[in-house]
Amino acid sequence: MLLKVEGLLKSFGGVTAIADLNFEVPEGVVYSVIGPNGAGKTTLFNMLSGIYLPDEGSVTLNGRNIVGLAPYKIARCGVSRTFQNLQIFFNMSVLENVLVGCHLRIKENFISTALRLPLSMREEKKARQWAIDALHFCGLEKYINSPSDALSYGVLKRMEIARALAMKPNIIMMDEPAAGLNDTETAEMLSLIRRISESGITVLLVEHNMHLVMQVSDRILVLDYGSRLAEGTTHEIQNNPQVIAAYLGSDTTTAGADVKAGGNHYAV
Amino acid sequence: MNRLRGPIILAAILVALPLLFPDNYFVTVVVTTAVLHAILAISLNLLMGYAGQISLGHAAFFGIGAYSSAILTTQHRLDPLLAIAAGMLITGTIAFLIARPILRLKGHYLAMATLGFGIIISIILVQAGHFTGGPDGLGDIPKLVIFGWAVESDFHWYIVMSTILILVVWLVNNLIDSRSGRALRALHGSEIAAEMMGINTTAVKSAIFVLSALIASFAGSLFAHQQSFISPDSFSFFFSIELVTMVVLGGLASTYGAIFGALVLTFLPELLVVFEDYEVMVFGAILMAMMIFMPQGLFVGFEKLAQRLYRKFFASQTIDKEQRDVA
Numbered sequence: 271m272l273l274k275v276e277g278l279l280k281s282f283g284g285v286t287a288i289a290d291l292n293f294e295v296p297e298g299v300v301y302s303v304i305g306p307n308g309a310g311k312t313t314l315f316n317m318l319s320g321i322y323l324p325d326e327g328s329v330t331l332n333g334r335n336i337v338g339l340a341p342y343k344i345a346r347c348g349v350s351r352t353f354q355n356l357q358i359f360f361n362m363s364v365l366e367n368v369l370v371g372c373h374l375r376i377k378e379n380f381i382s383t384a385l386r387l388p389l390s391m392r393e394e395k396k397a398r399q400w401a402i403d404a405l406h407f408c409g410l411e412k413y414i415n416s417p418s419d420a421l422s423y424g425v426l427k428r429m430e431i432a433r434a435l436a437m438k439p440n441i442i443m444m445d446e447p448a449a450g451l452n453d454t455e456t457a458e459m460l461s462l463i464r465r466i467s468e469s470g471i472t473v474l475l476v477e478h479n480m481h482l483v484m485q486v487s488d489r490i491l492v493l494d495y496g497s498r499l500a501e502g503t504t505h506e507i508q509n510n511p512q513v514i515a516a517y518l519g520s521d522t523t524t525a526g527a528d529v530k531a532g533g534n535h536y537a538v
Numbered sequence: 539m540n541r542l543r544g545p546i547i548l549a550a551i552l553v554a555l556p557l558l559f560p561d562n563y564f565v566t567v568v569v570t571t572a573v574l575h576a577i578l579a580i581s582l583n584l585l586m587g588y589a590g591q592i593s594l595g596h597a598a599f600f601g602i603g604a605y606s607s608a609i610l611t612t613q614h615r616l617d618p619l620l621a622i623a624a625g626m627l628i629t630g631t632i633a634f635l636i637a638r639p640i641l642r643l644k645g646h647y648l649a650m651a652t653l654g655f656g657i658i659i660s661i662i663l664v665q666a667g668h669f670t671g672g673p674d675g676l677g678d679i680p681k682l683v684i685f686g687w688a689v690e691s692d693f694h695w696y697i698v699m700s701t702i703l704i705l706v707v708w709l710v711n712n713l714i715d716s717r718s719g720r721a722l723r724a725l726h727g728s729e730i731a732a733e734m735m736g737i738n739t740t741a742v743k744s745a746i747f748v749l750s751a752l753i754a755s756f757a758g759s760l761f762a763h764q765q766s767f768i769s770p771d772s773f774s775f776f777f778s779i780e781l782v783t784m785v786v787l788g789g790l791a792s793t794y795g796a797i798f799g800a801l802v803l804t805f806l807p808e809l810l811v812v813f814e815d816y817e818v819m820v821f822g823a824i825l826m827a828m829m830i831f832m833p834q835g836l837f838v839g840f841e842k843l844a845q846r847l848y849r850k851f852f853a854s855q856t857i858d859k860e861q862r863d864v865a
């Protein structure tokens with residue numbers, strides 16, 4: 271098991287955001303976390319990446335408990351992520367943004383770079399190639415030398431993914447990659463997530479677009495008020511009466527189809 | 539070659555100036571001061587412009603370097619070059635010790651903390667009279683001797699300061715366009731995303747704070763030997779503010795901007811002497827006008843102005859050519 275979450279609990283001043291959550295993510299799958307707004311999905315991501323410290327529980331990555339580690343240390347364990355509200359380095363070009371993603375793969379230090387020692391130059395050249403490869407992978411080759419503050423929202427979303435991939439992570443957490451995208455861009459995102467998964471990276475996905483989730487996921491976790499409503503394969507979730515009830519009321523004949531189509535009465 | 543263009547142009551200008559204006563007060567004295575200010579502004583810009591961490595106490599590190607050199611050479615008869623290294627060691631240690639607690643703060647709070655640090659140091663310089671000579675300062679600081687060459691005249695200092703400026707520009711540009719430099723700029727852009735990319739933002743901030751202090755200390759030591767007399771006035775809160783002004787005026791996150799800012803802030807008061815009693819008012823008005831019309835700083839501002847003029851004078855020809863191409 272790549273990632274194992276046991277008894278996770280987090281509350282903010284008496285409001286429980288995540289209550290006693292357990293789930294396991296096997297290696298190589300696309301694992302989606304769905305649930306209405308405020309169900310605790312982003313809080314979960316923030317705990318997995320070390321931004322929030324859980325009140326209780328453990329997060330085990332490859333057999334190692336990562337609770338309490340700083341985000342940069344969790345990154346060093348091979349965890350990468352993108353953000354729901356973009357976190358772009360707007361003071362840098364697209365290529366430089368993605369080069370930051372190569373940070374852990376480059377071996378050089380303050381002194382060797384300031385003096386431009388040959389070792390640094392070789393590392394820098396390799397890193398540039400990695401970054402360009404990641405940009406190609408995400409279909410951004412046109413924008414390699416663009417300043418990042420001149421790009422559209424959809425391009426920036428993919429650039430964040432390229433930056434996360436440049437780390438060569440074992441697991442990538444994507445927080446609402448399709449939010450705010452139009453239909454064409456969403457279709458591109460779908461195929462990008464598939465290609466990431468095919469390249470051997472485990473994908474942890476938070477997404478509201480049910481159409482995308484149902485097409486791309488291997489397993490799904492449904493959260494409701496911070497606790498687990500259901501968990502299982504995509505097929506199981508689509509036919510789970512509890513999920514259907516939570517999402518659409520109890521009319522089981524059309525409910526499965528509507529979960530697929532993105533029906534969500536909590537969001538109203 | 540693009541990387542070397544800036545330092546080469548800078549070197550060419552610094553070599554050409556004394557050839558064009560030999561024995562000129564403005565070149566040997568005012569430009570030398572501007573160059574010293576430029577070194578300081580570049581070091582502060584590393585912290586403020588690139589890493590986005592404001593410091594209102596940069597003059598303190600300049601002062602610690604200057605006083606370390608002065609005290610060690612006059613009271614302990616240490617060789618000036620060794621004293622410079624010792625000064626950097628002292629400054630580096632102090633910067634390292636305060637970096638972590640101080641850089642936990644952000645924005646206005648960081649400004650307040652660095653301001654406090656700057657004021658504490660300048661109070662110490664005044665009060666620890668036994669070592670520092672108090673408000674009267676320290677004199678008789680020996681000349682700098684570099685491998686048997688005594689740096690004596692104003693023109694000698696012009697050569698030394700210019701060489702160091704070019705070296706600092708080269709080093710800083712290399713650093714900025716590297717893994718460490720990108721880590722710096724990334725934490726300015728988004729601290730949380732930088733952490734998620736595996737950057738230990740606390741360590742990077744501390745490292746740049748120390749590096750910035752080391753350069754300032756080095757400049758301070760040079761200043762002490764150049765002046766041969768120093769007093770706390772040169773390292774007060776006001777000088778810290780002047781350095782911040784240079785960085786902001788020149789344009790944040792631009793090494794050449796910092797040089798521009800230092801140049802303008804050093805030359806303007808000299809040129810405005812003609813306004814006599816109104817000098818300070820005119821100076822303030824010019825600064826305000828520059829920030830209003832060139833909010834991104836002088837370097838970017840002049841670049842844009844040059845582009846506009848270029849288009850204005852050459853535009854007609856370009857259009858003609860385009861029309862011919864279409865036809």
